[in-house]
Amino acid sequence: MCEDKFYSQEEVHMPHITECYLPRRYGLSWDGTSRALIVAVSQRTTATKRGPRLLFEGVQKEFRFKKAELSLKGDFGFDGALKRRVRSAHEMIEFVGLLPKFSFYTDDPCPECSGSGKRRGDPETDCLYCWGSKKRYLVEHEKAQALSASLSLLFLTLDDRASGETSETEEKQLMEIVVGCRPGAFFLSGSFGLSVVEWLIRQRMNRPIHEIVSAMKCAYRFMFEKSERFNSDFDFDAKVTSENGWLNIICPGQGCGLIPKLNSFGRHRGYEFSDHNIDNAGQQLTLLVALATLHDLVEGAIVPTAA
Numbered sequence: 206m207c208e209d210k211f212y213s214q215e216e217v218h219m220p221h222i223t224e225c226y227l228p229r230r231y232g233l234s235w236d237g238t239s240r241a242l243i244v245a246v247s248q249r250t251t252a253t254k255r256g257p258r259l260l261f262e263g264v265q266k267e268f269r270f271k272k273a274e275l276s277l278k279g280d281f282g283f284d285g286a287l288k289r290r291v292r293s294a295h296e297m298i299e300f301v302g303l304l305p306k307f308s309f310y311t312d313d314p315c316p317e318c319s320g321s322g323k324r325r326g327d328p329e330t331d332c333l334y335c336w337g338s339k340k341r342y343l344v345e346h347e348k349a350q351a352l353s354a355s356l357s358l359l360f361l362t363l364d365d366r367a368s369g370e371t372s373e374t375e376e377k378q379l380m381e382i383v384v385g386c387r388p389g390a391f392f393l394s395g396s397f398g399l400s401v402v403e404w405l406i407r408q409r410m411n412r413p414i415h416e417i418v419s420a421m422k423c424a425y426r427f428m429f430e431k432s433e434r435f436n437s438d439f440d441f442d443a444k445v446t447s448e449n450g451w452l453n454i455i456c457p458g459q460g461c462g463l464i465p466k467l468n469s470f471g472r473h474r475g476y477e478f479s480d481h482n483i484d485n486a487g488q489q490l491t492l493l494v495a496l497a498t499l500h501d502l503v504e505g506a507i508v509p510t511a512a
């Protein structure tokens with residue numbers, strides 16, 4: 206007779222931030238001046254937690270990253286993408302990820318038009334590769350992928366609650382973030398806790414949340430240099446579209462953005478969200494900047510302007 210114990214759903218259920226307030230494990234913020242995503246954790250967390258080695262090795266191999274650091278006691282992640290610093294006033298540790306350039310002009314002449322800026326045989330038309338700038342335009346995925354993969358492993362490490370560790374802080378975990386990162390495939394999902402949804406419900410419906418929109422524009426247009434040729438201000442949006450706090454976020458791409466998960470929205474006071482059509486690490490990081498700015502707004506670190 207098989208005596209394996211089957212656990213009922215009640216027995217394995219762990220409280221989740223969509224259902225109740227939970228103590229903070231990490232915070233997220235956006236520094237628009239240095240264009241950095243910042244993940245803040247307690248010193249105690251960095252002393253006890255460590256990234257999952259097998260996963261680290263797998264991701265490093267897949268992306269061919271040169272360096273991997275899985276201890277939270279130093280810079281974390283791949284190829285130096287997340288720098289560790291101490292915010293001594295609050296006894297917190299911050300992991301700082303400066304956004305890299307994803308596509309940009311170099312000082313070299315454009316190889317397609319030999320630096321003339323014009324199409325070959327058609328001096329009236331701008332070169333399609335450099336758009337008349339005469340400079341070589343480069344696309345570099347590596348640094349954005351290293352930051353994305355590092356954040357992926359960092360959130361995974363910080364979301365591990367298996368140790369049963371409790372936090373001494375009275376601050377709440379505002380959101381949980383899952384960054385998925387495989388070569389050629391990038392995902393972003395997570396959950397908004399009660400405080401975030403309460404804040405969203407207080408916003409005016411169908412009005413852009415300016416701080417989120419402008420942070421995304423700043424991030425995207427820094428990473429994708431001169432990309433405003435291909436997108437307009439209308440390709441960036443963040444607005445609450447229902448009185449229950451349904452948040453839509455859009456960034457340039459083929460319908461790229463974040464929306465609530467239908468099977469989660471309305472079940473509890475918080476809800477889960479997931480991405481739509483992320484094609485590259487740059488879009489994924491832009492949407493993370495939106496989440497970081499939302500975190501700052503809910504925290505009161507920045508005050509929203511009137512719509």
Ligand SMILES: [Zn+2]
Pocket residue numbers: 315316317318319320321322323332333334335336337339340
């Ligand atoms: Zn050219």
